Amino acid sequence: MVTHSRHALHQLRAAVNADPDQFSRNVYTRLFAVDPDLRDLFPATMSGQRDAFYRVIDHVLEVIPSEHGHAELIEFLAQLGRDHRKFGVLPEHYRAMYIALMGEFSALMAGFWDADTEQTVSQAMMLVTGVMRGAAETAPHPALWTAKVAEKYRISRDLAVVRLTTDAPLRFKPGQYLEVQVPQWPKAWRHLSPAIPPNPDGELEFHVRAVQGGTVSTAIVSDTRVGDVWFFAQGHGTLHVDPDRDVLMVAGGTGLAPLRALIIEMSKRSDSPRTHIFYGMRHPGELYDLAVLRRIAGTNPWLRVTAVSEETSDPWWINAVATPRDLGIEHRIGTLADVVADAGDWSEHQVLIAGSHAMIEATTRRLVVAGVRKSRIQHDPVD
Numbered sequence: 001m002v003t004h005s006r007h008a009l010h011q012l013r014a015a016v017n018a019d020p021d022q023f024s025r026n027v028y029t030r031l032f033a034v035d036p037d038l039r040d041l042f043p044a045t046m047s048g049q050r051d052a053f054y055r056v057i058d059h060v061l062e063v064i065p066s067e068h069g070h071a072e073l074i075e076f077l078a079q080l081g082r083d084h085r086k087f088g089v090l091p092e093h094y095r096a097m098y099i100a101l102m103g104e105f106s107a108l109m110a111g112f113w114d115a116d117t118e119q120t121v122s123q124a125m126m127l128v129t130g131v132m133r134g135a136a137e138t139a140p141h142p143a144l145w146t147a148k149v150a151e152k153y154r155i156s157r158d159l160a161v162v163r164l165t166t167d168a169p170l171r172f173k174p175g176q177y178l179e180v181q182v183p184q185w186p187k188a189w190r191h192l193s194p195a196i197p198p199n200p201d202g203e204l205e206f207h208v209r210a211v212q213g214g215t216v217s218t219a220i221v222s223d224t225r226v227g228d229v230w231f232f233a234q235g236h237g238t239l240h241v242d243p244d245r246d247v248l249m250v251a252g253g254t255g256l257a258p259l260r261a262l263i264i265e266m267s268k269r270s271d272s273p274r275t276h277i278f279y280g281m282r283h284p285g286e287l288y289d290l291a292v293l294r295r296i297a298g299t300n301p302w303l304r305v306t307a308v309s310e311e312t313s314d315p316w317w318i319n320a321v322a323t324p325r326d327l328g329i330e331h332r333i334g335t336l337a338d339v340v341a342d343a344g345d346w347s348e349h350q351v352l353i354a355g356s357h358a359m360i361e362a363t364t365r366r367l368v369v370a371g372v373r374k375s376r377i378q379h380d381p382v383d
């Protein structure tokens with residue numbers, strides 16, 4: 001890229017960064033002026049959306065003039081384009097976005113907007129919208145799948161298991177998470193991790209915790225009914241097990257789901273590596289899935305299960321079906337991070353952690369200090 005073009009994109013990035021929220025706000029205003037019907041594709045509140053949009057544009061303006069990262073940028077934009085299909089975005093909408101972006105950029109750069117600058121910026125935005133649109137048009141798989149709720153039961157006040165069936169089996173790997181939309185909250189996409197691997201009968205199972213003040217999770221736990229139709233989009237995530245190294249798994253709460261899917265998949269193979277899973281909650285009676293883990297461990301000698309709880313016993317309002325002791329499962333008291341780090345030498349293990357942001361951070365820190373290489377620790381991105 002010639003120096004002038006590079007300079008123009010740097011200047012533009014600085015102008016966008018002077019007030020990122022205003023930038024995104026203006027682009028959307030222009031977009032809806034070009035085609036007012038497009039407003040209906042978005043949820044009522046767009047503040048989170050504006051931030052996400054600005055971050056992508058900022059990233060684009062950083063990478064295009066630089067020497068590196070072009071291939072990764074193209075792949076990222078292609079995936080974003082494929083993902084946009086689930087929002088109802090059509091190929092022709094990208095032209096409207098191009099017009100909105102160019103309009104806003106020319107206003108931001110007023111005084112410096114000569115023909116060369118216009119051409120440079122136009123090429124950059126053609127690239128972005130062209131890659132997104134092209135990837136959406138040529139995507140090999142449908143944008144959306146649907147599945148019907150076949151069973152739902154509440155395990156506790158804030159936890160539910162939801163089982164669904166699909167006509168066409170969904171494409172995801174065990175350990176991945178899916179983008180999900182439920183009928184109670186149209187247009188609100190959330191991530192949920194299937195708790196069983198994909199199977200030819202199209203069965204799905206999710207474990208959902210209602211977070212305090214959470215819109216979608218609360219609706220699922222309280223209002224989901226048999227017959228509800230859920231929408232699913234892409235599977236994401238790279239949690240996986242290497243067959244030739246012992247495994248440490250650390251599951252906090254519903255973080256058990258993706259690890260459970262991996263364990264069920266491993267139970268079908270003959271070469272699964274030795275695996276020790278620590279499954280933790282605040283109270284012992286909240287460890288709702290211990291019986292399932294014990295059943296799998298009963299027929300798969302490579303699996304060892306340790307129950308972990310911060311409290312030694314349950315408060316009166318928890319009616320545990322079976323305690324770790326009833327099930328004959330080893331039980332340790334403490335936080336997952338402390339218990340796992342003190343339980344052995346994990347420096348030669350591959351480590352998979354799933355659960356809350358705080359637990360993942362604390363456990364990773366303790367394990368790295370104890371000599372586990374960071375590159376051997378896997379976890380999903382956190383919301």
Ligand SMILES: Cc1cc2nc3c(=O)[nH]c(=O)nc-3n(C[C@H](O)[C@H](O)[C@H](O)COP(=O)(O)OP(=O)(O)OC[C@H]3O[C@@H](n4cnc5c(N)ncnc54)[C@H](O)[C@@H]3O)c2cc1C
Nearest residue numbers: 177190191192193207208209211213214215216217380383
């Ligand atoms: C990779 C991945 C996999 C996931 N898998 C599962 C799963 O299998 N089961 C499951 O129940 N959830 C899972 N989640 C969390 C889920 O995607 C939602 O973020 C969560 O259900 C909250 O959504 P909401 O609409 O109820 O909350 P929102 O309405 O989006 O948020 C409302 C309030 O809750 C807070 N909040 C949001 N998320 C959390 C959280 N996780 N913990 C505590 N407070 C929060 C927000 O800060 C906000 O204040 C996963 C998240 C990720 C990133």
Ligand code: HEM
Nearest residue numbers: 038041042043049052053056087089093094097128129187
């Ligand atoms: C330059 C091109 C574009 C970029 C960089 C971009 C960027 C983004 C990003 C980062 C998100 C958030 C993704 C997520 O939450 O998973 C998003 C969501 C969305 N985008 Fe785009 N987008 C572009 C073009 C378009 C176009 C042309 C439309 C059509 C009108 C569109 C409509 C939407 C909608 C409806 C959402 C979902 C909003 C929500 O539900 O919160 N985008 N976009």
